[in-house]
Amino acid sequence: MSQTNRNNSEELTRLVDEYYQLLFRYAFRLSGDRADAEDLTQQTYLIAQKKLTQLRDARSARSWLCTILRNLFLKKVTRKTEPVSLGGSIEIASDPTEMPELTSEELQSALDDLPEDFRIPLLMFYFEEQSYKEISNALAIPLGTVMSRLARARAFLQERFSSLREETTPVHT
Template identity: 30%
Template sequence: MNKIVQSMESEVKRAQRGDREAFIRLFRQLEPELYCLAKTIVRRDEDCADVFQETTLKAYKALSTLQQPKYFKTWVIRILINECNQLLRSRERTVAMAEVPETASSADYYGDSHKLDLREAVDHLDESLRIVIHLFYFQDLPIKQISSILEISEGAVRARLHRARGILAERVKQSREGRLAYEAF
């Protein structure tokens, strides 16, 4: 077991014994990954903040129920995904209007156009594919852990990854071909 996992495990045990600072350190360590995952699912910054806050609160309240501290990260990711899905369901019930276009340019945020092509392609994937891509490539989680988090088989995770990779490759290829054709004029 590597040192990071051991360190996280000992922090979880401290937090379970009532050490609030240990819990805060755990969430600070996971915050960038959790925020990116939330952004992938709910897309709006204010929704990400709400989801992250709810996830933190639920994890804190239910920490004593976590039986194996080594699965803390997986457990928290599952809580976050559930919170994201709940927010999306409530948004569907309350808002029936079209999304307002974002005022900030994506290019301002991502800078490099090659990264932009790929990021835009990932953002346009179906939610089930987008989450698997995010967990595998951005969170660097193994297929077995993704399977556990999403409560689907490892074969389903592999199939989604394969399908998403194919879609991404095609979209990036089309995007680059379009830019080359445009630059030729």
């Protein structure tokens, strides 16, 4: 084995050790399915192995891997013919600090109910830790659209979690 191949193999092993859990959680949040998340994560590392020379700065590995994963997901998903709007009907919960304890299943269910146009920017912001401008550039949409979609996605989730809190709060008589 050549020194370059050995170095690439060691670097890929390091990337798997460091980012596998994050990428799997991100893939699961995008797809909502454990098997799809496993496939997306494995495909991400296969592409990363082939293109490892493109990663010039190890500090950008997280973003690079998340971008590969997101692009794989977007290629896999078929676009709906009619866009779904979250406008107007969603009001922000009165006190966002009073959020209920959520299970992973409850969070995933809420994310699954978000239309893809809102879910992807939200996950890019929180999982990939991308700025509004980076999301705008990656998705080729205006900055204002990114801000609007993030705000609507957050409002939707707050509304959803607020109703969960109301369902789980004991009634005092």
